[in-house]
Amino acid sequence: MSFADPREARIAKLEEELAERDARISKLEELLTGALARIADLEARLDQNSQSSSKPPSSDPPGTPRGAKEPTGRARGGQPGHKGRKRERLPADRVVPVLPPRCSCCQRPLRGTDPDPRIHQVIELPEIRPDVTDCELHELVCECGARTRATLPVGVPQGAFGPRLMAAVSLCTSRFHMPKRMAQEFLRDMLGIEVALGSISKMEQSVSEAIAAPVEEACTAVQDQVVAHQDETGWQEGIEEGRKGRAWLWVAVTALITVFRVARSRGAEVTKEMLGEDFRGFLVVDRWAAYRWVARGMRQICWAHLVRDLYSFAERGGAGGRIGEQLLERAAIMFRMWHRIRDGTLTRRNFQRRMKPLERSVGRLLRKAAVCGDAKIEGMAKDILKHEPALFTFVYADGVEPTNNRTGPPKCTSASSR
Numbered sequence: 001m002s003f004a005d006p007r008e009a010r011i012a013k014l015e016e017e018l019a020e021r022d023a024r025i026s027k028l029e030e031l032l033t034g035a036l037a038r039i040a041d042l043e044a045r046l047d048q049n050s051q052s053s054s055k056p057p058s059s060d061p062p063g064t065p066r067g068a069k070e071p072t073g074r075a076r077g078g079q080p081g082h083k084g085r086k087r088e089r090l091p092a093d094r095v096v097p098v099l100p101p102r103c104s105c106c107q108r109p110l111r112g113t114d115p116d117p118r119i120h121q122v123i124e125l126p127e128i129r130p131d132v133t134d135c136e137l138h139e140l141v142c143e144c145g146a147r148t149r150a151t152l153p154v155g156v157p158q159g160a161f162g163p164r165l166m167a168a169v170s171l172c173t174s175r176f177h178m179p180k181r182m183a184q185e186f187l188r189d190m191l192g193i194e195v196a197l198g199s200i201s202k203m204e205q206s207v208s209e210a211i212a213a214p215v216e217e218a219c220t221a222v223q224d225q226v227v228a229h230q231d232e233t234g235w236q237e238g239i240e241e242g243r244k245g246r247a248w249l250w251v252a253v254t255a256l257i258t259v260f261r262v263a264r265s266r267g268a269e270v271t272k273e274m275l276g277e278d279f280r281g282f283l284v285v286d287r288w289a290a291y292r293w294v295a296r297g298m299r300q301i302c303w304a305h306l307v308r309d310l311y312s313f314a315e316r317g318g319a320g321g322r323i324g325e326q327l328l329e330r331a332a333i334m335f336r337m338w339h340r341i342r343d344g345t346l347t348r349r350n351f352q353r354r355m356k357p358l359e360r361s362v363g364r365l366l367r368k369a370a371v372c373g374d375a376k377i378e379g380m381a382k383d384i385l386k387h388e389p390a391l392f393t394f395v396y397a398d399g400v401e402p403t404n405n406r407t408g409p410p411k412c413t414s415a416s417s418r
Contacts, residue, residue, distance in 0.1 A: 130193050170207040218257050223276035225254040229284040229404035235262055268293050284404045287387055299390040304403040313377050320377035323369045330362050355395045
């Protein structure tokens with residue numbers, strides 16, 4: 001393009017530069033908006049603690065405030081009428097009569113025995129010595145010249161360690177989470193048994209093989225339960241060349257049976273395998289996508305997880321924070337009524353009647369949160385609303401609890417009282 005007037009050419013060039021600059025500014029503003037949102041999200045994560053997220057309490061920094069308990073009006077400690085607990089007296093291996101030789105007043109010699117003496121019981125570990133058995137396998141020569149070596153008697157293990165020792169080692173390294181080296185030190189220092197680290201691994205494998213059948217029975221029994229609680233958490237698992245791989249520890253908890261499984265996947269195929277694809281019971285879980293194959297009417301969303309989300313609402317402040325505080329108040333009322341259901345001071349019928357307006361109120365507040373203007377709260381509120389039919393299953397289904405914590409529901413207070 002040519003311009004007769006140099007000024008027109010100059011104006012066109014400036015307009016072109018201005019358009020490029022406006023485009024660059026627009027792009028930078030877009031990047032800045034994204035960066036600020038990312039910073040706000042990271043700051044929110046840094047502010048999270050065990051009450052507003054799934055972080056464990058051990059990860060909380062010093063000075064983290066704890067939820068304030070609502071005053072009950074009762075004095076601290078045991079209440080009047082509370083049945084005390086004391087150490088159960090064990091059967092004695094020996095009895096040592098101790099008689100006073102003289103009167104504490106006049107010093108005259110005393111005779112006789114007390115028909116009801118006071119018992120002072122002392123419990124002590126016996127001296128621990130390994131129980132070692134040598135099986136002498138003789139080799140004898142027949143008249144025909146053949147040599148025959150004796151075989152081990154029935155019940156004697158092929159290895160160097162007996163079943164009780166192998167069970168104790170496996171208990172240390174599994175239930176008590178002792179590293180193999182620590183279990184090795186325990187065996188040496190407490191039991192006087194020297195065991196190589198490799199032998200500990202072999203004992204674990206032997207015990208795993210021995211209990212395979214009852215474990216399979218437990219897995220099958222879980223699939224027939226009326227109510228199951230399920231959850232999963234990250235798990236580091238050693239793989240080839242000493243490297244660690246990402247895995248997941250899954251648990252299915254029922255009234256009688258608990259089953260654990262380590263899997264490479266966090267997907268629905270694992271929970272289907274554990275519960276059975278035709279599982280017909282109620283499932284108490286969080287909102288993870290792997291559980292959505294179970295009908296919402298047969299699921300109960302864990303309120304312990306929901307309470308943490310509501311705390312995170314309240315801590316963000318603004319309109320969403322106020323909604324979070326209101327939701328926490330409703331949750332506290334719900335748990336107070338649920339405590340009464342559990343202790344028998346509120347009937348199921350009355351509980352259901354009182355929960356109706358509370359359920360409606362929770363739904364309204366969640367819908368307000370979904371349009372409150374805070375993108376983080378809006379997203380979480382919309383996700384919770386997707387599971388709305390599963391929020392109150394426990395109100396109408398006997399045997400279903402509001403949380404997947406078998407030890408009971410969480411303490412729930414409003415954010416302003418913390």
